[in-house]
């Protein structure tokens with residue numbers, strides 16, 4: 001463990017309401033004081049944020065998981081407060097960066113929301129962003145200063161202790177193939193990338209059932225950046241089960257798990273959901289603080 005305060009004074013970690021435990025872990029690793037945001041939600045749903053006086057260098061930790069707009073607004077409010085207090089440098093640690101999937105106009109007339117996000121952060125004085133497993137390289141391109149930390153080494157470390165039988169890493173789609181390959185490399189296991197198709201308007205997901213590998217009785221870890229409705233991992237599980245797979249585990253950086261997603265995933269025969277604390281909750285079994293603290297150290 002290193003202590004940032006030994007080399008840099010005036011650094012404080014602001015703990016946003018969406019990431020209080022992660023912020024605490026990061027502050028401990030940095031040996032930096034914690035400035036905890038006090039939150040009140042008004043009856044109309046608006047947030048009220050109260051923050052201690054910010055120092056020269058502020059690291060605001062706030063993931064923008066659902067309710068995404070609320071967490072985003074809280075983050076903007078915290079950054080505005082730090083700027084108003086005279087902070088010279090504000091770094092926002094946003095493990096789950098909402099709107100990153102809206103990185104282009106898929107249909108005519110659609111707003112490229114991630115572009116707006118980048119402009120909003122600049123407006124409130126955020127100078128640098130650290131995020132985790134952002135959905136696409138294109139999303140990164142809208143920001144002037146952003147670092148994308150991979151959760152794969154930490155997820156692989158967790159998987160290495162799971163006592164798996166002849167495991168394979170599975171990507172539910174070709175877009176996630178590189179992530180699954182990196183994960184498989186850490187564990188020295190086979191990798192399989194399924195071919196997923198999503199209907200742009202209805203959102204319906206289908207998966208090609210032709211596999212070029214014998215997977216019978218082997219354990220599978222389906223690894224993705226985000227599990228949202230659970231549709232992608234469930235479709236992947238259905239295909240794997242038809243081919244006689246053994247146990248199936250779902251791993252991801254960001255377990256949004258909208259509505260009944262967790263229940264549906266378990267009902268589909270998936271043994272366990274394992275995610276990082278990018279989205280805090282029952283499934284956030286992997287702490288991101290070591291990787292984020294390393295990224296911050298290289299920054300300051």
Ligand code: R5P
Nearest residue numbers: 224226227228229230231232
């Ligand atoms: C899609 O390209 C992403 O990598 C994820 O596979 C997707 O966002 C997961 O969403 P859902 O759980 O709703 O299928």
